[in-house]
Amino acid sequence: MESKLCDIISHLANNVSYYKERLPKYINPHEQIDIFLEIPIITKETVKSNYIDFFCDQLKENDLNFLFNNEYYKVKTHPFILENGMSILVSFTSGTSGTPMMIIRTPDEQLKLNAEIWRLRNKVSHIEPKNLLYRVHLNSADYPFPFDPNKKVEYRIADEIAYLNNNKRYKWWHIQAQDLEKYYQHIIKYSIDFNIDKILQYIEYTSSFVSNEVRKIYAETFKCNIIDLYGCLEIWSISQSCKHGYHHVNERSVIFEIINQNGCIISEPNKIGRVVVTSLIQKVMPFIRYKLSDKAYYMESACECGNPAKRIVFVHGDERIVGTKKNGKKYFETIVDMMIDDYNIDNYLSIHVTQVSANEFDVNTRRLLGSTETFQKKFEEIASCLYPEDKYKYYFTYNDALIFEDIFSVSFK
Numbered sequence: 001m002e003s004k005l006c007d008i009i010s011h012l013a014n015n016v017s018y019y020k021e022r023l024p025k026y027i028n029p030h031e032q033i034d035i036f037l038e039i040p041i042i043t044k045e046t047v048k049s050n051y052i053d054f055f056c057d058q059l060k061e062n063d064l065n066f067l068f069n070n071e072y073y074k075v076k077t078h079p080f081i082l083e084n085g086m087s088i089l090v091s092f093t094s095g096t097s098g099t100p101m102m103i104i105r106t107p108d109e110q111l112k113l114n115a116e117i118w119r120l121r122n123k124v125s126h127i128e129p130k131n132l133l134y135r136v137h138l139n140s141a142d143y144p145f146p147f148d149p150n151k152k153v154e155y156r157i158a159d160e161i162a163y164l165n166n167n168k169r170y171k172w173w174h175i176q177a178q179d180l181e182k183y184y185q186h187i188i189k190y191s192i193d194f195n196i197d198k199i200l201q202y203i204e205y206t207s208s209f210v211s212n213e214v215r216k217i218y219a220e221t222f223k224c225n226i227i228d229l230y231g232c233l234e235i236w237s238i239s240q241s242c243k244h245g246y247h248h249v250n251e252r253s254v255i256f257e258i259i260n261q262n263g264c265i266i267s268e269p270n271k272i273g274r275v276v277v278t279s280l281i282q283k284v285m286p287f288i289r290y291k292l293s294d295k296a297y298y299m300e301s302a303c304e305c306g307n308p309a310k311r312i313v314f315v316h317g318d319e320r321i322v323g324t325k326k327n328g329k330k331y332f333e334t335i336v337d338m339m340i341d342d343y344n345i346d347n348y349l350s351i352h353v354t355q356v357s358a359n360e361f362d363v364n365t366r367r368l369l370g371s372t373e374t375f376q377k378k379f380e381e382i383a384s385c386l387y388p389e390d391k392y393k394y395y396f397t398y399n400d401a402l403i404f405e406d407i408f409s410v411s412f413k
């Protein structure tokens, strides 16, 4: 990892405008970590406000105006050969939170990113591409089943489940978490005995947060090991959950950091902060100390799986209560304010609420001095009085070690 970091810093210093003036031209390997930690943390907005600053010189030798042309966005065919012979792949994030983000890679970089995912899979179990069922978009061209997809979702899922139940080939299934939930609902609704022969052994889901409880239910229902692959379109795979359900970073391709709201690195366990990632693979359009909207914290002690890398727990960056349009921060701040105003309950250090399912919330209070019984009673009373339409269930804990910056977070899909 050390030499990869040195190599990427030296590339930035010599080939990427944004970093040329910020970094020394020659990097002493002994100083690479210090130099790296001086590099500014950037966001999607930093890159989008001036893409050219983040493109390497070799890419900039070409007339790139077409990349910023809306027509190009519509076609986005792969790969694209530029005037200087360079081949690139262009992709875009979905843009659900504003305009889409453009991502440029060479086919070689893409191959390396894919190879990392395959390496992670093979660390779990020997798996070849022919045994992987890759199911992401419902795009007929990518449809992996040997029949046409039924237009009605329910019939389509029924066809797919019937096919998988006669499956002799697929050992590993890649799917988006929200789609996996649809299969789960279908299996429960029709009491289907899924995967009877246990040919399918692993389900790898991505794109969403699933709680440990739900993961266990999936494992029983699908009779499979459930693996959570965490990543983003910008830098591809970041970490993978182990058999104990904890995330470990893929340190060969990514440098992972958690930072607090002042931009300082959090290295101690149980303190939640924003995820910052660096790709050690991408150079044409590098992503260095790139802040994501997701939040995470480290867990204490090593994992039983034997992986020495820190255990990471991801927390949804969205402030809304899942399944509603309500802002969780405001929602619980109002309850807490009323507890202080009406009952003088303020004898604690902090309160943090984590949504753990559609209707359940963990309420952790640190250093409460008064009665836990009164605290819980008043909290529930005020909640049901303020929001009588919400039939939420609260679980109260008093763990002083669990430190969160905001009052509210979500820890399930």
Ligand SMILES: [Zn+2]
Residues within 6 Å of the ligand: 242, 243, 244, 245, 246, 248, 303, 304, 305, 306, 307
């Ligand atoms: Zn582990």
